[in-house]
Amino acid sequence: MDFNALFGDLGGHTLDGLTKGSVYALVALGYTMVYGVLRLINFAHSEVFMVGTWTVLGVYTVLGADDTSGMGMVIFATLAALVAAVVASASVALAVERIAYKPLRKKNAPPLIFLITAIGCSLVLVEIFGHVLRFFFGPPFGRAPVNVPSPIQTVVLLDVGGVRITNVQVFIVVGAILMMVALDQFVNKSRLGRGVRAVAQDADTAALMGVNQDRVIMLVFVLGGAMAGVAALLYTIAFDLTKFDIGFIIGIKAFTAAVLGGIGNLRGALVGGLLLGIVEVYASTVFNSSWADVTAFIVLVLVLMFKPTGLLGESLGKARA
Amino acid sequence: MSDRGGDYSYTTEGPEVAGDRKSGFMGLPALGIADRFAALPLWAKVPIVLALVSFAFYLPFLTILPFAYVRTDLSSGGSDWGGVLFVVVIYMIVAIGLNVVIGLAGLLDLGYIGFYALGAYSVAIFGSPSSPVTKLIAEKFGLSEGWAVPFALCIPIALAIALISGVMLGAPTLRLRGDYLAIVTMGFGEIIRILSRNVDAVTNGPAGIIGVPRPPEPSENYFSSIESAHWYWLALAVLILLMFMTRRLEDSRVGRGWLAIREDEDAAAVMGVNAFKFKLWAFAIGAALGAIAGLLFASKQAYVEPTGFALNLSFLFVAMVVIGGSGNMVGVMLGAFLITYLPERFREFQDWRPFAFGVAMVLVMVLRPQGLVPSRRRAKEFEDRKHEAEEAAADV
Numbered sequence: 001m002d003f004n005a006l007f008g009d010l011g012g013h014t015l016d017g018l019t020k021g022s023v024y025a026l027v028a029l030g031y032t033m034v035y036g037v038l039r040l041i042n043f044a045h046s047e048v049f050m051v052g053t054w055t056v057l058g059v060y061t062v063l064g065a066d067d068t069s070g071m072g073m074v075i076f077a078t079l080a081a082l083v084a085a086v087v088a089s090a091s092v093a094l095a096v097e098r099i100a101y102k103p104l105r106k107k108n109a110p111p112l113i114f115l116i117t118a119i120g121c122s123l124v125l126v127e128i129f130g131h132v133l134r135f136f137f138g139p140p141f142g143r144a145p146v147n148v149p150s151p152i153q154t155v156v157l158l159d160v161g162g163v164r165i166t167n168v169q170v171f172i173v174v175g176a177i178l179m180m181v182a183l184d185q186f187v188n189k190s191r192l193g194r195g196v197r198a199v200a201q202d203a204d205t206a207a208l209m210g211v212n213q214d215r216v217i218m219l220v221f222v223l224g225g226a227m228a229g230v231a232a233l234l235y236t237i238a239f240d241l242t243k244f245d246i247g248f249i250i251g252i253k254a255f256t257a258a259v260l261g262g263i264g265n266l267r268g269a270l271v272g273g274l275l276l277g278i279v280e281v282y283a284s285t286v287f288n289s290s291w292a293d294v295t296a297f298i299v300l301v302l303v304l305m306f307k308p309t310g311l312l313g314e315s316l317g318k319a320r321a
Numbered sequence: 322m323s324d325r326g327g328d329y330s331y332t333t334e335g336p337e338v339a340g341d342r343k344s345g346f347m348g349l350p351a352l353g354i355a356d357r358f359a360a361l362p363l364w365a366k367v368p369i370v371l372a373l374v375s376f377a378f379y380l381p382f383l384t385i386l387p388f389a390y391v392r393t394d395l396s397s398g399g400s401d402w403g404g405v406l407f408v409v410v411i412y413m414i415v416a417i418g419l420n421v422v423i424g425l426a427g428l429l430d431l432g433y434i435g436f437y438a439l440g441a442y443s444v445a446i447f448g449s450p451s452s453p454v455t456k457l458i459a460e461k462f463g464l465s466e467g468w469a470v471p472f473a474l475c476i477p478i479a480l481a482i483a484l485i486s487g488v489m490l491g492a493p494t495l496r497l498r499g500d501y502l503a504i505v506t507m508g509f510g511e512i513i514r515i516l517s518r519n520v521d522a523v524t525n526g527p528a529g530i531i532g533v534p535r536p537p538e539p540s541e542n543y544f545s546s547i548e549s550a551h552w553y554w555l556a557l558a559v560l561i562l563l564m565f566m567t568r569r570l571e572d573s574r575v576g577r578g579w580l581a582i583r584e585d586e587d588a589a590a591v592m593g594v595n596a597f598k599f600k601l602w603a604f605a606i607g608a609a610l611g612a613i614a615g616l617l618f619a620s621k622q623a624y625v626e627p628t629g630f631a632l633n634l635s636f637l638f639v640a641m642v643v644i645g646g647s648g649n650m651v652g653v654m655l656g657a658f659l660i661t662y663l664p665e666r667f668r669e670f671q672d673w674r675p676f677a678f679g680v681a682m683v684l685v686m687v688l689r690p691q692g693l694v695p696s697r698r699r700a701k702e703f704e705d706r707k708h709e710a711e712e713a714a715a716d717v
Contacts, residue, residue: 041500100683108710109690109703112429115503116643119431119636120682127676135672248632252511255504294515297508304501305493 003286011163013281019169019238021277022176026231027254028261028269029183030093030224036200036264037220040111043118044100046251047125048093048225052232053242054129055088056081057140057148065151074151078233086229093225094218096121102214122247130244145243148236172234179230180270183223187266192219200264249293253280256300262310271311355651355697377557380406381550400665403549407621409661410556411614416641416657417560417567417650418610423639424647424696425576426603427583428495429503432510433611434635435490436483440612441619441630442517442524443479448472448534453525472534472620479616480609487608488601495600510635518627529626533619544621552621559617563610564650571650575602584702633675640678644685646692648699655694 027049034042060066065077100117133141140146150168158165187193198206199216207213235250236242257276261268279299284292303310358366381403383392392402415437422430446452447470459468470478494505517524524530535544536555543551570576578599581589586596619625637660645656664674685693691703 103687108706113690117683117686120679123679
């Protein structure tokens with residue numbers, strides 16, 4: 001227990017927590033949207049994020065971008081990585097829906113079966129990067145962590161009373177919040193978003209009103225996947241690495257964040273993500289970094305026990321989305 | 322569809338049910354082995370069971386040629402055949418235990434590895450003279466150097482720890498929805514592993530504990546770790562005992578309670594089944610079975626360390642149960658056998674194992690959600706749900 005370490009640099013730790021939490025929040029959106037519409041934990045969503053990080057690495061490698069690149073290259077490489085990661089993650093999410101969930105929906109299988117195919121998909125995706133691709137192409141694929149050199153160099157922007165705010169932290173937190181606002185507006189204002197809310201509220205009635213349920217489900221997976229792609233880019237910028245099983249722990253934490261904020265609730269995902277990020281950084285400072293992962297689980301258990309509907313309540317269907 | 326008429330009632334007795342199952346896996350004709358066996362008179366059943374059991378005990382020495390190809394040590398670098406059989410049986414015990422939780426009570430437990438680890442660690446912590454806990458006790462009470470709890474006493478300790486932790490985990494979480502429960506149990510499994518890695522004062526941290534005690538031996542070094550056939554026999558004896566016990570449990574009041582909860586919790590509650598109580602029972606019993614398997618495994622290894630209890634193994638356990646056919650003891654044992662034995666027999670593909678599991682899990686669940694050898698009742702449930710879905714689609 002080292003409270004001095006925590007309070008000695010409270011601002012810095014909070015900022016670290018916000019950075020981590022932004023990534024959790026973006027990944028949590030995928031869980032929350034799918035849960036809101038299908039009442040299903042998309043266990044394979046964490047792997048969607050993992051694929052995103054590898055895509056970012058691929059784009060950097062192809063473009064030859066690293067921390068010595070010029071300003072133009074940095075912007076171009078980051079944008080290209082963003083687009084590629086979003087497309088890759090969204091396609092994987094859609095593929096998982098098509099292969100693992102749709103046939104079961106047609107059979108009206110019990111929810112547990114969905115969870116098991118999701119675990120299966122998640123294993124397959126992990127192993128594709130951990131073994132299959134290595135078998136064909138060799139490194140960097142495989143079970144070792146891989147460095148993803150972000151072309152964005154870390155620069156201290158501001159120094160507020162000893163708390164140093166870097167451009168990377170600002171980029172990540174602002175980027176995450178922007179994406180969430182955009183998604184929130186999309187679900188609340190657009191025609192397609194109205195369809196999503198309608199299906200989340202009452203699937204049968206929505207079908208009677210002419211909402212194409214299958215299309216809404218596809219849209220939800222694509223949107224969730226795209227957010228995971230953005231999260232993947234932000235994650236690699238902040239932590240500079242990826243690994244075949246990176247998705248597992250992030251997935252658990254993002255899911256915890258979604259439950260914490262109220263699963264099915266988009267704004268809840270943001271609140272839950274940021275809160276969890278902060279709690280986790282505080283806990284690993286006070287105790288020990290080897291306990292950081294336990295924190296998320298303990299928070300999850302406590303939330304589920306005492307407030308299973310989360311802080312903001314479960315409601316993709318309600319207008320607040 | 323027409324040959325089934327409108328009969329969705331879950332009749333499990335009587336010959337007409339046998340005729341009802343016209344096609345088995347992938348449209349092949351069903352063999353109806355279970356029905357035929359059940360129809361046999363007792364004088365025919367006993368010798369069949371005895372023959373199967375003696376064959377199982379004979380397996381380590383199987384050398385008659387066409388059958389000997391099942392052995393895993395034919396090529397150089399193959400794994401020790403007796404050792405593979407031992408692990409297969411240990412995982413069969415795990416599968417039977419997890420089947421109580423998943424197959425009978427219908428609770429998805431993704432943290433079953435936690436109970437397995439608890440069993441392994443409790444025999445190591447209390448039974449090994451080199452564990453921090455026994456050292457501490459010996460020091461406190463002035464006991465002789467190398468004092469440890471005897472093996473026979475470690476078994477009730479392991480069972481008690483597993484039961485208590487099963488209840489402690491279950492009591493707050495069993496009221497949750499099924500998918501939440503899955504995530505929380507997964508958290509439990511991971512917490513147990515992280516604890517075993519981090520709490521050095523009890524578990525000796527990442528270094529692990531050596532000198533895990535062996536069971537009482539009939540002769541010197543009977544249970545030394547190279548005598549894997551002896552270990553296999555021990556595990557097999559335990560497995561048969563546990564099979565008998567869980568079978569009795571399935572047919573008991575508790576077992577019927579589980580089935581009722583799994584099929585429709587609300588209806589069960591209306592009929593006076595206390596769902597929470599029975600779920601807790603399932604959790605505790607499953608935990609105890611997992612602990613027994615872990616205890617045997619740790620005892621044969623003579624060594625425990627945290628990396629042996631990664632969460633992947635937990636998914637593997639779930640895969641055994643659901644691929645084999647949850648709810649059916651024979652099915653889950655087949656699942657455990659396939660998942661443990663095949664990778665050992667075809668060791669050259671070992672790196673592909675997790676990938677193959679993933680593919681198999683998705684394929685089996687999509688094509689045959691009830692598992693390879695489901696219980697008849699379970700198969701009917703799935704059939705029924707599918708009909709409901711088709712009718713609903715027709716209505717729209």
